[in-house]
Amino acid sequence: MVQEELFKKLIAHCKEYGFIFPSSEIYDGLSAVYDYGQNGVELKNNIKRYWWDSMVKLNENIVGLDSAIFMHPEIWKASGHVGAFNDPLIDNKDSKKRYRADVLIEDHMAKIEDKIEKEVEKARKRFGETFDEAMFRQTNPRVVENLEKIEDIRKRMVQTLESGDLEGVRQLIVDLEIVCPVSGSRNWTEVRQFNLMFETKVGSVSEDANTIYLRPETAQGIFVNFLNVQKTGRMKLPFGIAQIGKAFRNEIVARQFIFRMREFEQMEMQFFLRPGEEMKWYEYWKEARLRWHKALGTNPAKYRYHNHDKLAHYANAACDIEFEFPFGFKEVEGIHSRTDFDLSNHTKFSGKKLQYFDPETNENYIPFVVETSIGVDRMFLLIMASAYTEEKVDDGERIVLRIPPALAPVKVAVFPLIKKDGLPELARTILNDIKLDFNCHYDEKDTIGKRYRRHDAIGTPYCITVDHQSLEDGMVTIRDRDTMVQERIPIDRIRAIVEEKVSYRKLFEQL
Template sequence: MKIKHLEDLNTLVSLSKRRGFVFQSSEIYGGLGSCWDYGPLGSLMKLNVKRAWWNAMTRRPDIVGLDAAILMHPMVWKASGHVDGFSDPLVDCKECKTRFRADNTDSYINEKKCPNCGSKNLSEERSFNLMFKTHMGPLEDTGSVVYLRPETAQGHFVNFQNCQQASRYKIPFGIAAIGKSFRNEITPGNFIFRTREFEQMEMQYFVEPGTDEQFFKEWKERRWNFYIKFGIKPENLKFKDHDKLAHYAKAAVDVEFKFPMGFSELEGIHNRSDFDLSQHMKFSGKNLEYFDEPNKKKYIPYVIETAVGCDRLFLAFLCDAYREEVTTDEAGKEDVRVVMGLHPEIAPFKVAVLPLSKKEELSSISEKLRDQLAEDFDVNYDESQSIGKRYRRQDEIGTPFCVTVDFDTINDQAVTVRHRDKMTQERVAITQLNAYIAAKLKTFNQ
């Protein structure tokens, strides 16, 4: 048997639409550029991705959760530097009217020509702020301008004191949040890799100055282990240090994943120094120093940030899990089984119930079994077409276990359980099925 892994992102785009992972937003109107909707399977899987991250962050004695508002006081973005510095250098082609980022196009950088048509008839570079601007209140004047947040991190910083005092946690401690962010990207693309509306999963860990390098190193290791735990292959991951640091950073590294278009950023891990709290102290007039009572000293905490895009992680899980198992019979005819080898905690459904026939004596048992399993797991029910085709459909969406109800079930009150990856089958009593599936999910890859 030969194994083929994902080579072309278009293969995944097609599968995502066909099976209900991701749809083009507003498709019946021709779609809206770089905006995507998560379908029946995608919404389940995305929830699982967020739950996996949230549990990894908050089921600890030193990190609390936060759900901050998308709309924030405009001065937040002035203090953070987004109003003045969050921009891309843009160039317009006067021939084909294409607008592109001047800092992300080799053909422009090297030859000063349009990457679309090759023309050298270009405009001067100019800055374009990436924040979406809107207005609060009935009048659209400058006094009512607000922004859709371009990152969730600032919610952590302006709530640092609130969270610390409410939780009564001592430093070091962290704040974790999952939420929507918006960036008016000029060159989005590669499916859901870069979009204008996206979800971020960010954690800001507040530490005493002088301990920051130690915690930076620790969080690099923790985040690497997270990806390995949930099935990402180590050879598809690497760290990449930043050549040029952002204005707030003392140190920065990306966790890169090998997407079909090459290694690209999946997560950023940053030592943000005391920049953020210092800036918000300056612009708000509020004292955000931390008082270390046992040692009788005050200081502005340093921040270690871990920031991963939920949509990018969703895409990485799909890319890494996709495989084609190719077998050849004696006549030389190839058969291809498409498998989405997702970790069970990430897979949309944990188990599928497949009655061998639509006859009443089987469907009645199967429907009761579906309800029994649904008390503990996300369950899919499929009774159309042959059992072989139904197995293949479940393989393609990553379902770890298929449960077949056959005519022997009527007499022995047992079902056949098929393992997605090993393709082994076991006969299990219906009364023991929930416990059996739960135990197998815990040791799925062992």
């Protein structure tokens, strides 16, 4: 199945099975805004729990916070968002479509990278087990030439973007002969900067109201509460503050389903540390965060690090953990060494000293920060894209979501074989017992086969069937989602078997 077709099927599956709906659909929807359905909200909450517990419960020196969405407008001046939170946009005059200029250039580089990978794959098939990929990449003329092209493009892009040379950015697009994906033409406008923050008013009378912003990130709520948390929690460096919350960006080029939205949710942790130790902790959190992803059992070959060519104004090092989505490798999490930029600027703009007294060195200083930031919605899409499987089985085909059991929306479904003879009553008794521990479903409609297929499609790890023999011997049939193997087990063992499969403990032990 081609990746574009897979992505379309995944989007349709999300709607059909109650994971994600277009927002305001009965009013023809709202672009780049989505609602999470009954199964989607469960999966989303489970992702957040996995992240939160791995950060706050497993680390003695990391605590949580929930800061407000509305914040004093000076905060966004101090953070640089008012002056520097812009995207370089370019329009195609023929299609009337608008694009991020840097994304057009990055997509062009990705096409060259695809050419390199095709050359490598051809050579691998040709030479077999004797193939030395590293040597091939260093010596093959076509690969070397394309690598040099990518590096030249990257240098020009970084130079023009960092210097604010918008005409230079446009000229690079022209020189590379990049065409509009819709019209196929190269009829481009000039490049313009567009600020991504949403503005609103606070106040009882419109003419006296003050302009404030919907927060474009959750990090600043952590920084302005640094001293509150440090003092009340008696925290010693190094320590972290974690937060999950909504953020808002007026994305002009919102695309790829829930990958880029105007309202989204972030899971961020700011780790405060001594100046000079930032690179040690930067490398630590890079490795720790990748372990967190791989513990879920997703294909490790689909992850990679991508070091930033153009650093943000606050960073001295930054990289992304990228995942190979159906539309290519894209960022799912960022790790950034933010230096002391944020606390220093908030000290300057607020007039309050955001310093830490170090009892070991007997001095006051502004801590440095290493940040980990992951999008809940992107992580949701990663899980769904990894889980969606179409496979042939004895009675035809089935669609199954191989969601990591700990994250599955429904952990166990309970079925009576038929709707009479006391089977529904026993099934309900079992359900009422185990629902105290797990999110469960009861289903008595249609054949057992159809009920299995429904729960395969939402990723339920186990299905329990109550039959007439269950009334006599206290045994039920348990079916595994992934293997479809069925076995008879005592009713009093259901909880232990399900717990072993769906517990977060197995994930946490790998961290």
